[in-house]
Amino acid sequence: MPALTVIGLGAAELDQLPLGLYKFIKQAKSFYIRTEDHPVVQELVEEGITFTSFDAVYEKHEDFSAVYREIADTLIALAAKEDVIYAVPGHPLVAEQTVQHLIEAEREGKVSLQIKGGQSFLDPLFTAVRVDPIEGFQLLDGTAMRRDDIQMNQHLFIGQVYDAFSASEVKLTLMEKYPDDFPVTIVTAAGSSKEVIRTVPLFELDRGMELSNLTTVYVPPANEREQRYKEWQTFREIVAILRSPEGCPWDREQTHESLKRYSIEEVYELIQAINEQDDEAIVEELGDVLLQVFLHAQIGEDEGYFSMEDILQSISEKMVRRHPHVFGEVTVNSSGEVLSNWQAIKETEKPKVEHLLQGQRREESSLLTSFNFQKKAATVGFDWPDVAGAWSKFDEELQEWKHAIEHGTLEQQVDELGDVLFTLVNLSRFLKLSPELAMQQANQKFERRFRFVETSVREGRGDFGDYTLDELEEFWQQAKHEERRG
Template sequence: MGKIKIVGLGPGDYSLISQGALEALQSSSRIFLRTEKHPTVDKLKETIKYTSLDYFYDKEENFEDVYGKISEFVIDLSKEGDLVYAVPGHPRVAERTVSIIESMAKEKGIEVETIASMSFVDAMFNYLAIDPADGFKLVDAFEIENAYIDTNTSMIITQIYDSFIASNIKLKLMEYYDYDQEVCIVNGAGVKNLESKKYVLLHELDRIENKFDYLSSLYIPKSSKRMYNTVHELEKIMSTLRSPSGCDWDKKQTHESLKKYLIEESYELCQAIDNDDIDEMIEELGDILLQVIFHCQIGQEEGFFDLKEVVNGICTKLIHRHPHVFNNEDIDMETFERTWEELKQEEKGETNITEGLKRIPAHLPALIKAEKIQHKASLIGFDWDKIEDVIKKIEEEYKELLDECEAGNIKYIKEELGDLLFSIVNLARFLKIDPEEALNCTSQKFINRFEFMEQSAMKSNKKLEDMTLEEQDELWNKAKSNKIN
């Protein structure tokens, strides 16, 4: 096995190649360049012979495959003796093949020596007159989708070869930065007579007049303007609000005191959905998310749970309840609801159906709770066969209610009224109508018709409360005939 020397060619100017890198190149007869598309190569041609590995870029479909194949090729070549593998810039700065080669070499017992030259990052900071001691993040343009973007730190994005890549970068960055965030396009950093920089607004990044090539990078300074678009941001804000120097109201809240707000926010979201108001939906979903983070913060402070446990719980549950998606199990989708309920029983450690019925929250609105009870019972076959039977049951409960009303038995009137409502919910379920939604629609319709009545009375210089029932009925019927809904 031969030794692999990995050398850096510097940012592009011949004067910036290290002495060690030049000596390694000039003393080797087996030199392989990841790419000869580098300004330094023109000068190096005068004193060395090399083989370019650029042809791998034409053979493979994506850069990850290119890097993998080049690395395998270099490792195989080392079996025939010592060699030098040269890469642009500094071997340890944004050079994927170097880490792959080192990893493979370690497994095979191959000796690797790395000889540094100045990186293009050093050249960029020098050219832009910026001190890197303030901190920065280096990101490959081809890996930005999975990169963590921190607007509090300056960033350099490499390998922006063309306007198409620049456009993708722009779209990603606009998820975190303001539309008018200033960025700097840097071309040929560290290469005399090629260096250039252009400051543009982020939304202008991919305009046709902006030039990009294999020596292009992007510098984004840290920004006080930002988009808060991760749950982590909300966690930090809530932690601050609950801290000793935070808000007195937030600090005194408990799981119990917050219950009503979660219910209120949920109903406000429902209203936004009914109104088809997207902006309102965004706001109300944020309010609900706030409640989740609020409870997680309290749970963390008390030492019982945190957001990570909540997320892990729901992810685990979703995977478990969708075995046909995540475990390739065959499931009859006709009976999927039954399977779903069985999986829930398994998670909860329930041994019978009644335990599942008792698990339904007591605080649910009565119509919703009744529908859930009936639905769970129907999954094991305890249900009416035909809608006609459901209607017959309603008629039966209605007659029993009338009988108790005639007898004046208050206790049984309440019971029979409940039975009648329960059977009406059953009818709604058979008709595939949400009883809660249906009743809310009727309540709104009543309000609209009542408003019509009151406005009509006012036009006649009257008040509804001063009118006879017959006069009120006349206005009501008029509202109906005008199709006030």
Template sequence: MHTREEKMEAYGRFLDILDELRVKCPWDKKQTNESLRPNTIEETYELCDALMRDDKKEICKELGDVLLHVAFYAKIGSETGDFDMKDVCDRLCEKLIYRHPHVFGEVKVETAGQVSDNWEQLKLKEKDGNKSVLSGVPAALPSLIKAYRMQDKARHVGFDWQEKEQVWDKVKEEFDELQVEIADMDKDKAEAEFGDLFFSIINAARLYGINPDNALERTNQKFLRRFNYLEEHTIKVGNNLKDMTLEEMDVIWNEAKKLGL
């Protein structure tokens, strides 16, 4: 791998290029925090997609795109006199040192779980940190990830099941309540109960060490592969999906399953 000097040289070259683009490129010159934000979200999701596929080449590329956005926001901050890239790095270093007293201080820990618990407690103690346990969960997070993060943060202060197996009673309770509202044809209440059921299932995944977002994306990708197989097979034989029965589709779907798709 590259030496520290080579890495610093590459990083400096990157910042020099960004400075030049900000001055000479019409598109880069006009960008603001507001105009960049949607692109930042898109780039982050593209990185997540590469990570899910474990595509090393794409991960490297997408990390560069995300880094560009981080540096761009710092560049804008320097132009307004609020902060620059040095301030960003300094604050990050200070936070990392403060939240790792087991590395840079005298605190003793033995497990990753203890590190995570200490991290959350230290966040609450910081002068400009979160004022409540759940205040650090971004409002803009996708609902599934937000539910997982809220549950995990609540866990750090002891708000959790004593035994993980207890969560299944809650899942069953929420499912039963949903069935009642569906039977009553009350759409508003059914929506609320669907939410409660999803929340309890996400909680169950957390308790069993499963990331629910990753689990759902695996199923999304599996469905995509099998449905594409179904569609491609149907086109090859000159048929149209709309003209097929569900039973006929199931035969091809099961073929895809047997092929490991």
């Protein structure tokens, strides 16, 4: 089988090309290069070396992936007939997608591949910005860079920033994490006689810069904690410090049990912010909920039982497992089928219970416990056939409560009140309404209207005792009227 040899042209001029590679090129018969846009190419022409470039392929396609695929396919076809030499900028194994396609073809037995080195652009780049790579660095493709790829505590090098459009895309991605004025360095033709280095604030990255396929953007580590507030790792570090011996006495004292009430309070406050459609409050309250998650995770890690990684693994596995229509081969046609599959999968995951209602109790919420009990009992047919039965049961329990109030003991009255509330929860289940949410909204509504009454009293005669109940009721009706107008 003829051989396809890939060589690297290095990062700069001909005098940086290893002598062995130069001799190899000189005796080449079938010589192809990915692009002529490289400092060494003109010197090769002056040396009398002939070659065929793939620059025309770039004009045929709108995206680079198609370009690289066509170049690789063409080379494989050529190598089936004769020995071929293919040259790329820098080193063949550094940021070179065409070579990755060729390696894939080699694994499939489609081509006999040899790779010969060449200086990558990284060596002169490290020199240009004075970076020791052992400190930790990332090399990212500017045409496919995602926010979540970025590690702000490392040196970041971004290639493929070849024009204003790609620079703008890179800038916008970086701005999702870095401050707008964070310093970034633009390096073009690193290591060559035409090397250009310029440091600008991030927001100027795509403004008036001379960019080319030899341009790399360097972003230094964000060493100040305040610069890394948008990173998960930073928040985790803050929580760990709070729980450390040098941290906060209150945070160190907390346990899973002591934090329970705060977790509930924060969720309720989040729901209130959602009900009020207050985006700023939602952001703040989501942060408070997230704090509870991180505190519990840190307590687990401090005690040696589990860590944040265990939590992430558990929920990731569950989401993939319970969405076989997304991550597997299952087909669904409606959200109803999704829920049915979810429940079926969930049942296989849970250990067998001795009693049907086992595990359904929620100590922090009697409403939610009632809802769960009734929902679970309904799964085995212990339920009214329709909502009419639930309404009849409510009327029956209401009459029994009224009778207990007139004739029964205090214990009987409380017992019958519980039955009324229980049937109300059942009605809410039939009507697909959340009793917990309904009660929260009722409390919020009462608080809001009573504040209006209180303010009206203060602005009037100054004391509740100076008003009749009818006058206070008038304030209450005014509060309702204001809500409808708002």
